[in-house]
Amino acid sequence: MSSLVPPSPKRLPATLALMALLVLFSLMMLLVALRELLPAAQPPPNSRLLAVLDGVMAVNTSPSERERVRVWLSAGATQDGLPPVEALVANNCASCHAPGGEYPFVISMKDLRHLARLAEPSGATELLPTRLLHLIAFPLVFLLGCGGLLLRTRRPGRRFLSAACALAVFFNAAQWWLGQGRPELLWLARAAAGGLVLALAALAGAVLWDLWAEPRQR
Ligand code: HEC
Numbered sequence: 207m208s209s210l211v212p213p214s215p216k217r218l219p220a221t222l223a224l225m226a227l228l229v230l231f232s233l234m235m236l237l238v239a240l241r242e243l244l245p246a247a248q249p250p251p252n253s254r255l256l257a258v259l260d261g262v263m264a265v266n267t268s269p270s271e272r273e274r275v276r277v278w279l280s281a282g283a284t285q286d287g288l289p290p291v292e293a294l295v296a297n298n299c300a301s302c303h304a305p306g307g308e309y310p311f312v313i314s315m316k317d318l319r320h321l322a323r324l325a326e327p328s329g330a331t332e333l334l335p336t337r338l339l340h341l342i343a344f345p346l347v348f349l350l351g352c353g354g355l356l357l358r359t360r361r362p363g364r365r366f367l368s369a370a371c372a373l374a375v376f377f378n379a380a381q382w383w384l385g386q387g388r389p390e391l392l393w394l395a396r397a398a399a400g401g402l403v404l405a406l407a408a409l410a411g412a413v414l415w416d417l418w419a420e421p422r423q424r
Pocket of ligand 1: 263294295298299301310312
């Protein structure tokens with residue numbers, strides 16, 4: 207008898223709860239991916255670039271330079287940009303933010319556009335900062351899922367699967383901020399997110415298998 211003890215009346219609610227969690231998680235990831243892959247036509251009003259230029263990088267720009275960037279942003283932050291903005295990247299940013307220099311790299315209009323289209327946390331998202339999600343919420347979901355459910359099933363290879371989940375969570379926690387403002391590392395962050403969804407799907411699949419397996423297999 208499995209320690210999950212799924213008498214038939216409890217199977218269905220447990221299954222539905224697991225499926226709901228899986229769908230919710232995948233939807234969240236999909237939304238994030240869509241936001242990344244289909245960037246807004248306009249940079250968000252709370253653009254990361256503006257926040258940085260008015261904040262820590264204010265010392266490296268003049269008010270008139272920041273004004274130029276604002277004009278470029280409100281014109282849609284196009285790839286071609288405006289000659290003054292291109293000059294600004296080359297003269298003001300690249301000197302410090304070239305490979306081997308400060309993180310993140312800002313050496314081309316492409317890098318500047320990337321920063322422009324990232325959103326600073328707003329009031330609503332500040333309540334649940336991305337950092338908190340990746341470093342605490344996701345690991346907790348998987349810890350409960352692996353320790354509370356997966357390891358208690360009879361699924362062959364459950365320890366291996368738990369270890370793979372732990373690895374996916376760790377990879378995700380380590381990579382999510384590496385991609386922030388670093389276009390060249392975005393693929394790593396995406397791979398980590400994909401791995402997390404796969405890990406959760408495998409976890410849910412194994413637990414469901416245990417819930418619904420024929421009694422003779424127990
Ligand atoms: C004199 C060198 C220098 C110049 C010029 C410079 N930066 Fe920086 N930048 C830094 C340093 C040092 C840091 C790290 C400071 C910190 O995090 O407090 C930094 C940090 C940043 C960050 C990360 C901030 C964060 O909070 O994560 C961004 C984005 C950035 N710079 C963009 C730019 C842009 C855009 C320009 C051009 C307008 C620029 N920088 C010009 C030295 C420079």
